[in-house]
Amino acid sequence: MSTTQANKIEINKVATSKINQVDFDNLNFGSVFTDHLLECDFKNGEWQTPVIKPYAPFLLDPSARVFHYGQAIFEGMKAYKDEQDSIWLFRPDENFNRFNSSAVRMAMPEVPEEVFMNGLNELLKLDHEWIKKGLGNTLYIRPFLIATGEGVIANPSEDYKFMIILSPAKAYYSGEVKVLIAEHYSRAANGGIGAAKTAGNYAGQFYPTSLANKQGFQQIIWTDDATHTKLEEAGTMNVFFRINDTLFTAPVSERILDGVTRKSLIDMAKKEGLDIEVRPVLVSELVEASKNGSLKEIFGAGTAAVISPIAGFSYRDEYYELPKVSDSFAMILKEKLTNMQHKLIEDTYGWTVKVS
Amino acid sequence: MSTTQANKIEINKVATSKINQVDFDNLNFGSVFTDHLLECDFKNGEWQTPVIKPYAPFLLDPSARVFHYGQAIFEGMKAYKDEQDSIWLFRPDENFNRFNSSAVRMAMPEVPEEVFMNGLNELLKLDHEWIKKGLGNTLYIRPFLIATGEGVIANPSEDYKFMIILSPAKAYYSGEVKVLIAEHYSRAANGGIGAAKTAGNYAGQFYPTSLANKQGFQQIIWTDDATHTKLEEAGTMNVFFRINDTLFTAPVSERILDGVTRKSLIDMAKKEGLDIEVRPVLVSELVEASKNGSLKEIFGAGTAAVISPIAGFSYRDEYYELPKVSDSFAMILKEKLTNMQHKLIEDTYGWTVKVS
Ligand SMILES: Cc1ncc(COP(=O)(O)O)c(C=O)c1O
Ligand SMILES: Cc1ncc(COP(=O)(O)O)c(C=O)c1O
Numbered sequence: 001m002s003t004t005q006a007n008k009i010e011i012n013k014v015a016t017s018k019i020n021q022v023d024f025d026n027l028n029f030g031s032v033f034t035d036h037l038l039e040c041d042f043k044n045g046e047w048q049t050p051v052i053k054p055y056a057p058f059l060l061d062p063s064a065r066v067f068h069y070g071q072a073i074f075e076g077m078k079a080y081k082d083e084q085d086s087i088w089l090f091r092p093d094e095n096f097n098r099f100n101s102s103a104v105r106m107a108m109p110e111v112p113e114e115v116f117m118n119g120l121n122e123l124l125k126l127d128h129e130w131i132k133k134g135l136g137n138t139l140y141i142r143p144f145l146i147a148t149g150e151g152v153i154a155n156p157s158e159d160y161k162f163m164i165i166l167s168p169a170k171a172y173y174s175g176e177v178k179v180l181i182a183e184h185y186s187r188a189a190n191g192g193i194g195a196a197k198t199a200g201n202y203a204g205q206f207y208p209t210s211l212a213n214k215q216g217f218q219q220i221i222w223t224d225d226a227t228h229t230k231l232e233e234a235g236t237m238n239v240f241f242r243i244n245d246t247l248f249t250a251p252v253s254e255r256i257l258d259g260v261t262r263k264s265l266i267d268m269a270k271k272e273g274l275d276i277e278v279r280p281v282l283v284s285e286l287v288e289a290s291k292n293g294s295l296k297e298i299f300g301a302g303t304a305a306v307i308s309p310i311a312g313f314s315y316r317d318e319y320y321e322l323p324k325v326s327d328s329f330a331m332i333l334k335e336k337l338t339n340m341q342h343k344l345i346e347d348t349y350g351w352t353v354k355v356s
Numbered sequence: 357m358s359t360t361q362a363n364k365i366e367i368n369k370v371a372t373s374k375i376n377q378v379d380f381d382n383l384n385f386g387s388v389f390t391d392h393l394l395e396c397d398f399k400n401g402e403w404q405t406p407v408i409k410p411y412a413p414f415l416l417d418p419s420a421r422v423f424h425y426g427q428a429i430f431e432g433m434k435a436y437k438d439e440q441d442s443i444w445l446f447r448p449d450e451n452f453n454r455f456n457s458s459a460v461r462m463a464m465p466e467v468p469e470e471v472f473m474n475g476l477n478e479l480l481k482l483d484h485e486w487i488k489k490g491l492g493n494t495l496y497i498r499p500f501l502i503a504t505g506e507g508v509i510a511n512p513s514e515d516y517k518f519m520i521i522l523s524p525a526k527a528y529y530s531g532e533v534k535v536l537i538a539e540h541y542s543r544a545a546n547g548g549i550g551a552a553k554t555a556g557n558y559a560g561q562f563y564p565t566s567l568a569n570k571q572g573f574q575q576i577i578w579t580d581d582a583t584h585t586k587l588e589e590a591g592t593m594n595v596f597f598r599i600n601d602t603l604f605t606a607p608v609s610e611r612i613l614d615g616v617t618r619k620s621l622i623d624m625a626k627k628e629g630l631d632i633e634v635r636p637v638l639v640s641e642l643v644e645a646s647k648n649g650s651l652k653e654i655f656g657a658g659t660a661a662v663i664s665p666i667a668g669f670s671y672r673d674e675y676y677e678l679p680k681v682s683d684s685f686a687m688i689l690k691e692k693l694t695n696m697q698h699k700l701i702e703d704t705y706g707w708t709v710k711v712s
Contacts, residue, residue: 070554071559
């Protein structure tokens with residue numbers, strides 16, 4: 001792409017904002033979108049001029065590759081507003097880099113930094129009123145890339161569409177989260193696409209998760225598909241386990257998404273003087289720790305879910321309830337993290353980035 | 357769905373056919389589509405009235421679930437024209453059943469038989485001129501189902517769109533096919549979605565296949581992801597191995613698509629008196645058989661590829677060339693199969709179904 005093309009962003013504003021129709025106190029996650037979106041097409045081997053325009057449906061050919069062969073990747077980020085009305089992102093470079101790693105794994109073109117970052121910045125500035133102040137209020141950011149090339153033949157598309165859409169959001173999970181530990185179904189294969197943030201990884205979880213839901217569990221903690229003995233991650237969260245006063249989380253691998261929240265919590269735990277070990281955690285250890293009372297907490301960590309404490313887990317038809325702890329590591333870390341993201345405490349890590 | 361709704365199909369014909377613009381002697385697989393398509397939406401828990409209408413792009417919301425979470429399944433079938441201008445399908449019930457098994461695995465609604473079968477029949481009758489007579493001429497049929505519901509939250513869509521599009525086709529692979537045996541990358545996980553014909557299974561293969569292409573191999577033969585010792589299937593074909601005078605093919609499993617061509621060839625081989633064994637085939641066996649000269653043939657089998665002989669395979673950087681055999685089982689079976697499909701010989705299996 002010629003830099004001139006990516007640097008200039010075409011902007012078409014809506015005639016009237018729909019913001020007044022939105023009840024910001026009653027938002028279902030991911031269901032309301034702001035006035036504008038960013039769009040940038042990849043055609044003839046080149047990224048075209050990015051365009052910011054009114055959020056609206058768009059046309060695709062019935063043979064578009066995304067429908068048939070699933071070339072589709074995305075990211076999940078959030079924007080926060082501080083008390084001075086400035087807008088902040090949290091480690092956006094991590095999302096940008098992961099997006100392009102996903103692109104490579106799915107044989108899609110990498111999105112230039114100018115398109116992703118400048119595009120996002122401009123879009124956020126335009127729709128800044130959609131970001132509300134106060135802890136718990138965020139704007140969820142969904143960059144995604146889909147294969148738009150025509151033809152029902154199983155090979156990579158020539159054409160792609162990159163988009164960023166924005167959705168004002170409160171918490172992702174509300175209410176108690178009980179999890180089921182996977183004994184048969186799996187999320188990812190060795191040498192597969194589990195580490196990529198690609199659409200197909202999610203649809204594959206829906207059916208097993210619906211079975212879990214019927215048994216009263218909201219989420220599944222996936223295990224390695226070869227032996228089902230190692231705890232890996234949940235549907236949209238990495239997972240941490242606290243045994244006595246040590247936190248454990250699985251190392252990232254080809255099967256596990258390298259979560260930004262996970263890696264931030266690891267660094268924060270270290271700085272806070274919490275004991276943390278990154279190593280494979282066995283299902284048997286978890287069951288054992290629960291039985292002998294040393295299992296104190298389990299929590300999920302992800303951009304959408306933030307930190308989501310888990311009330312108990314089921315394994316081989318046995319339910320293991322977690323104790324109520326007064327010094328919850330989940331709560332300590334969640335408070336630090338969200339306060340930092342909302343600029344209520346100092347960011348000593350250099351993770352928060354101002355939109356300007 | 358009320359049966360009345362599904363039984364009546366709304367038909368909107370094109371003003372002028374584009375068939376005269378098509379060069380039927382020079383078709384790239386899956387790139388040209390007929391005048392019409394079938395569309396049927398699933399909304400409010402119900403299938404709506406199926407519509408046959410001009411092939412054209414359609415509108416989707418940027419937050420449509422198919423883009424973000426990959427709920428998308430498809431089938432691949434073919435229609436054939438006999439010398440009397442009748443149109444025939446090959447075991448369409450198998451595709452219909454597999455489609456709905458895929459739907460269940462991907463947490464999507466099953467498509468009613470009236471919509472799938474009557475819809476296909478009506479569509480084929482309308483676009484019958486696009487099916488050309490003669491061995492090697494076929495009409496490739498692509499039924500597919502995508503999640504159209506809006507919202508960036510990782511759970512199943514409420515709304516779906518079912519479509520059938522048609523593409524006149526010659527052979528899928530042309531030229532010599534050399535394959536690489538997977539040592540690191542994988543197609544499917546135990547307990548995963550490998551047995552479903554779902555979009556994400558294909559995109560995941562593109563990158564490893566592009567690496568194989570660079571080394572001069574057109575396809576990969578996937579192995580089990582846990583040990584990479586068992587031969588499973590190729591990207592869009594099941595695989596058969598002939599050692600001495602016995603044919604071998606892997607049993608279907610959660611990781612392998614239950615191919616219609618594969619199961620037909622197994623039955624045909626038995627009837628033809630060819631020795632056939634369905635059992636796991638090890639990479640080590642294949643290498644050994646190649647070294648001692650007992651490996652006679654490898655071929656892929658699938659609707660698009662029909663039967664695709666393989667010229668040689670690479671494993672651990674060693675290339676194993678296959679011998680030229682005069683009594684090729686691949687050729688014997690291919691001739692029988694395609695002649696049966698085109699009604700040039702009697703169908704003693706009851707597999708061919710007339711469109712009327
Ligand atoms: C599968 C999966 N694991 C983990 C995460 C957490 O990653 P992050 O903290 O970067 O949001 C996500 C997404 O948010 C995910 O989709
Ligand atoms: C992964 C995969 N394996 C095997 C096959 C062969 O199946 P069938 O013979 O039903 O076309 C296909 C599709 O055509 C496929 O996509």
